[in-house]
Amino acid sequence: MPHTPDAFEDDGIDRVPAPKPVHYAEQALLGALLLEPARLADIKQLSADHFESHTHAALFTAIRTLPAPDPADHAKDTAWLNTVLDVARPHAPGLNASYLHALIQFCPRAAHAAAYARMIRADHARRLLRSHAERLGLTASDPGLPDPAATVLVLADDFSRLLDTLAGEFTPHPGSLPRTAVPAPAARQAGEEELDEEQLLLASATASPQDVQQMRWLTTDDFVLPLHAGIWQSITALVHRGDMVDPVTVLGEAQHRGLITEALTPKDLMALVSTPAGSPEHWGEQILRRALLARAQTVATRITAYTDDLSNTPHQLITGSRRALADLNTLRTRYRRATAPATTPAAHPPARAAPLPRAAGPPPLTAPAAPRAHR
CATH class of the missing domain: 1.10.860 (DNAb Helicase; Chain A)
Structure with missing residues (x-):
């Protein structure tokens, strides 16, 4: 006979999860x-x-x-x-x-107490890594912070120190990389503010190509919109070749790169790079800062996935987390290069000792003889 559920039968809605x-x-x-x-x-x-x-x-x-x-x-x-x-x-x-x-x-068996303790310490390390990853991700997505990029970098340093500490507590073993299927990075949303910053960068770079030469810290992966990344490539290619840069030459380079389509006419592209405002460095830093925060969220998601997989050993969690943070540190290096204060020459160079006065003529070849004393 088919089973008829009782009115008070547990339907699983309030079921407590099984203990770990x-x-x-x-x-x-x-x-x-x-x-x-x-x-x-x-x-x-x-x-x-x-x-x-x-x-x-x-x-x-x-x-x-x-x-x-x-x-x-x-x-x-x-x-x-x-x-x-x-x-x-x-x-x-x-x-x-x-x-x-x-x-x-x-x-x-009471004699196995040390083995039970190792299991407890291993799970504590897992929870500790997960809490640090969650904090990193929440900080990177918090719009209310005055300087979220600086805070994220501080948390990344704390995370690295934690990994160094845990690495000394757990013995390494073969097969140290996690085999967890990590979710694909979330697609970055192209908001109005992000698009405006990228457009202002392209226009400012076209108007001030001499500044682009010093902006090697910005790459196409930092852009939200692939089209803007392609136009940035066009501008930097002209600059690095030493060619002349203006809206028309940028149009020619973009044409060779296949950027001119029905959706982007030549007139549209020239208009996009013809309204500069501010300096390219400023808009480049804004774009790189957003890319840094997006990378931090991706790293946090990746480490969280590692910690949620109970099959990973502490050593695998440590190794996988270090690999993930290395991706963030690569972008951090470029960000610090972009935001480093420019070095200026000293206002007052140190005074040099005054040269000794030169003689009117060449020095005598031999010293004059002393006069003889008369008896």
């Missing part, structure tokens, strides 16, 4: 420590911050704080367990004696 593997590692470790408190000596690198569960962290803190009981006495009574419960309960009110005994029963 680290949940069972935490239970097994705490059970091992409650059974054999001396096992604390095997997990000195573990701290309460490494636990995902607040209740488990409070219980671990209580175990570590209290002196270990005498093994013989601990095997006969529950006095030490009661004390642990009393110390932990103010920080985790849901704790009770039955849960402590359940943890002891759940632990497969």
Whole structure:
């Protein structure tokens, strides 16, 4: 007979997600420590911050704080367990004696406490990397920050230092690259402000081609609109060849590059590069800044995908995150080159010592002889 769902049957809407593997590692470790408190000596690198569960962290803190009981006495009574419960309960009110005994029963082998601790530390590293990636992505997309690019670069430096620290805690192994399928970068939205900046750059560069020679830090990948990137290539090609640059010559170069179509007539292209305002460097920096923020969001998405894949080991997460940040650092190098203050000569060069006065004639070949004394 077909199954008829009951009116009160669980439909899965409010179903609690299944616990992650680290949940069972935490239970097994705490059970091992409650059974054999001396096992604390095997997990000195573990701290309460490494636990995902607040209740488990409070219980671990209580175990570590209290002196270990005498093994013989601990095997006969529950006095030490009661004390642990009393110390932990103010920080985790849901704790009770039955849960402590359940943890002891759940632990497969107390002698494996160090292995359980490694699993906990590994998952903590995963969560730590994910939180840093989320913060990086949110900062890069926050329009309310006064200087989001500077903040993003500071966070990237913090991220690199975190990776260096974690690299010293986990042993490398073969197959260090994640095999996670990373989502394709989100297409950048060509907003009105972005398009205006790119158009003003093209027009200003056509009017001031002498400034374009110093703008090698800007590439076609930094543009939102591919058409604008192609026109920028046309302008820079003329500049680097030493050819004359004006709207007509830019039109000729764009024609050779296949940019003239029914959607972009010669008149349209010439109008686009004929209304300069400001300097090319200014608009180039704006475009590069937006590209930097977009790259930071892509890197954050990539690292988050790595951390969401539970099959990745800590070493794979570290290696993959470093590769992702390297993509951001490549753009950071160009951004710093673009925004570096120009060096100016000193206003007052250091004074030089005055030259000694020259003699009126050539010096004598030999020194004059001293007069003889008369007797």
